[in-house]
Amino acid sequence: MTDALLVLAGPLLAATVLGIVPALRRSGKPAAAVSLAGIGISLGAAIALFARVYAQGAPYHVETVWAPLTTLPSITFGLLADGLSTSMAVLVAFVALLVQVYSLSYMDDEPPAAFGRYFAYHSLFAFAMLSLVLADNLLQTYVSWELVGLGSYLLIGFWFEKPAAGRAALKAFWTTRLGDVGFALGIVLLWSATGTFGFSALFAKAGDGSLGAAALLLPLAGIYLGAMGKSAQFPFHIWLPDAMEGPTPVSALIHAATMVAAGVYLMVRIAPLLAHVPALATTICVIGVLTAFLAASMALVESDIKRILAFSTVSQLGFMMAAIGAGSASAAYFHLLTHAIFKALLFLAAGSLIHAVHTNDIFKMGRLARSMPVTSAAFAAGALALSGIFPTVGFFSKDGILAAMLAGGHPVGFAVLVTTAGMTAFYIGRAFFTAAFGPNEAQGHPHDPPAAMRGPLVLLAVLAIGAGFLTPFVPRLLTYSIGQPPATAEHAPVFVPILGSAAGVIGLFIAWAGYQRRLFDPGRVRAAWAPVATVLARRYYVDDVFEAVYRTVYLRVSAAVGWLDRYVVDGVVNAVTWVAWTLAGRLTAIQNGRVQDALYAVGIGLVLLVWLAWAR
Numbered sequence: 001m002t003d004a005l006l007v008l009a010g011p012l013l014a015a016t017v018l019g020i021v022p023a024l025r026r027s028g029k030p031a032a033a034v035s036l037a038g039i040g041i042s043l044g045a046a047i048a049l050f051a052r053v054y055a056q057g058a059p060y061h062v063e064t065v066w067a068p069l070t071t072l073p074s075i076t077f078g079l080l081a082d083g084l085s086t087s088m089a090v091l092v093a094f095v096a097l098l099v100q101v102y103s104l105s106y107m108d109d110e111p112p113a114a115f116g117r118y119f120a121y122h123s124l125f126a127f128a129m130l131s132l133v134l135a136d137n138l139l140q141t142y143v144s145w146e147l148v149g150l151g152s153y154l155l156i157g158f159w160f161e162k163p164a165a166g167r168a169a170l171k172a173f174w175t176t177r178l179g180d181v182g183f184a185l186g187i188v189l190l191w192s193a194t195g196t197f198g199f200s201a202l203f204a205k206a207g208d209g210s211l212g213a214a215a216l217l218l219p220l221a222g223i224y225l226g227a228m229g230k231s232a233q234f235p236f237h238i239w240l241p242d243a244m245e246g247p248t249p250v251s252a253l254i255h256a257a258t259m260v261a262a263g264v265y266l267m268v269r270i271a272p273l274l275a276h277v278p279a280l281a282t283t284i285c286v287i288g289v290l291t292a293f294l295a296a297s298m299a300l301v302e303s304d305i306k307r308i309l310a311f312s313t314v315s316q317l318g319f320m321m322a323a324i325g326a327g328s329a330s331a332a333y334f335h336l337l338t339h340a341i342f343k344a345l346l347f348l349a350a351g352s353l354i355h356a357v358h359t360n361d362i363f364k365m366g367r368l369a370r371s372m373p374v375t376s377a378a379f380a381a382g383a384l385a386l387s388g389i390f391p392t393v394g395f396f397s398k399d400g401i402l403a404a405m406l407a408g409g410h411p412v413g414f415a416v417l418v419t420t421a422g423m424t425a426f427y428i429g430r431a432f433f434t435a436a437f438g439p440n441e442a443q444g445h446p447h448d449p450p451a452a453m454r455g456p457l458v459l460l461a462v463l464a465i466g467a468g469f470l471t472p473f474v475p476r477l478l479t480y481s482i483g484q485p486p487a488t489a490e491h492a493p494v495f496v497p498i499l500g501s502a503a504g505v506i507g508l509f510i511a512w513a514g515y516q517r518r519l520f521d522p523g524r525v526r527a528a529w530a531p532v533a534t535v536l537a538r539r540y541y542v543d544d545v546f547e548a549v550y551r552t553v554y555l556r557v558s559a560a561v562g563w564l565d566r567y568v569v570d571g572v573v574n575a576v577t578w579v580a581w582t583l584a585g586r587l588t589a590i591q592n593g594r595v596q597d598a599l600y601a602v603g604i605g606l607v608l609l610v611w612l613a614w615a616r
């Protein structure tokens with residue numbers, strides 16, 4: 001398991017060194033070199049571990065006793081390297097490395113101290129996600145889960161001098177913590193019923209009938225609540241669009257392979273347990289479909305390019321959760337892998353645009369295809385993959401989810417997701433055609449980014465367009481790691497890829513017609529649908545509901561509890577203190593320091609004791 005330890009040791013050592021050596025952390029580029037070296041070691045070890053596991057077709061597992069208990073089963077911590085965890089570890093390390101290389105140029109304007117702090121946070125974040133991926137039990141997963149939340153808080157609020165960034169970091173932290181309460185309760189309930197946190201032991205108990213649907217329902221519902229928070233499922237999606245206040249490379253990392261991927265990964269990991277609770281699986285499917293549709297609809301009216309991509313991530317996470325609920329964890333995981341590629345590409349391309357024109361508003365961009373050809377081509381590749389156009393990686397994984405919906409007996413969900421696929425193609429096409437060919441010429445002197453930013457864009461674009469050829473290698477990986485053959489476009493009924501591709505092509509065509517060719521006026525369309533546009537722009541008022549609950553319930557309850565704490569709890573304590581202090585003051589009068597008075601008191605006391613004893 002040396003490779004597994006190296007996967008974790010690289011970013012952990014980098015974060016530790018940068019944390020305990022302030023001079024190095026404040027040095028700027030040397031701090032970045034330490035972080036890059038750590039994640040590079042992690043990626044190399046992850047690839048080696050994945051190759052061994054994939055070649056042998058059997059997992060590696062090691063554990064040690066962390067908390068020896070006498071009357072209860074001991075609590076262990078360990079590492080589980082199977083097809084699922086090793087492929088995810090490669091993905092996390094790969095995306096983290098590309099983002100760090102990209103950040104060398106993107107964050108170059110930061111002061112050396114802030115530059116080093118940024119890379120220290122990156123290393124901590126990467127370690128947290130990798131430790132979550134390789135965890136062999138739910139308790140260890142939960143510990144890493146909370147560390148991932150800390151890392152996201154630090155990176156979203158990296159520019160803490162901006163009030164909006166501080167608010168966004170807190171919003172992300174508290175919203176996900178709300179879901180994490182359910183996660184904590186869920187694993188405690190599961191442990192109380194089984195005496196173990198280990199995945200293998202839990203799967204064995206569920207398989208032999210020791211755990212039925214009644215025993216699993218509440219624990220798994222609690223765990224899913226935690227996944228809802230991390231993976232931004234409705235109504236906990238509210239934190240993700242505001243998280244765009246952090247640096248764009250951070251957004252790429254969070255959306256592609258870390259924070260939001262954690263919830264889907266966890267549900268894929270516990271899919272063998274979920275299969276025994278069909279009612280909860282159906283609920284997950286319904287919420288996933290609803291999340292996918294609502295998020296895509298909100299992206300239709302958004303003008304901030306990063307928030308468009310944020311709503312896109314929420315929507316795609318809904319696709320994945322819907323597939324898990326429909327009983328196809330393999331389809332969800334396959335889409336998680338492909339989504340990481342094209343969503344990292346889209347965010348890094350958006351970062352390149354923002355870096356060049358200094359605005360997030362797509363309507364203040366325009367005519368960038370000529371001055372920024374590499375960036376525009378990269379964004380186009382990501383847009384095609386997100387739209388599910390053949391032969392991009394998104395085509396295979398998206399249509400696999402559509403096939404899973406039909407196979408799971410969810411025709412309504414299938415229809416909604418096909419519609420959502422068309423909306424997805426439209427809003428990403430709207431963003432691309434407006435920025436690359438729009439009528440408004442961007443201010444300044446836009447140009448393609450330096451090599452450190454351009455290299456990751458080109459590599460990810462090649463993977464987004466050409467990695468579909470890796471599809472034949474997917475079945476073996478997913479079959480032995482998840483226990484299911486994958487659902488891909490080749491295995492689907494013929495009308496599924498036809499409908500999925502048609503939805504993508506129609507969505508892109510409408511966006512092209514309206515925002516490049518100007519065959520119709522999008523402004524007039526929006527004016528005609530003004531009430532609907534207002535609802536979408538206000539995000540279905542879900543944020544307003546949360547804010548109202550926060551102000552009218554949470555703050556008032558907190559004020560009442562604060563009053564009780566100050567005037568009742570503290571009042572009782574203060575009263576007891578006052579009585580003791582007053583009595584002590586009175587008693588000090590008899591402590592005059594004269595020995596004979598003390599002897600008189602002792603004598604009188606002995607007389608009283610003798611009298612009391614005689615009286616009894």
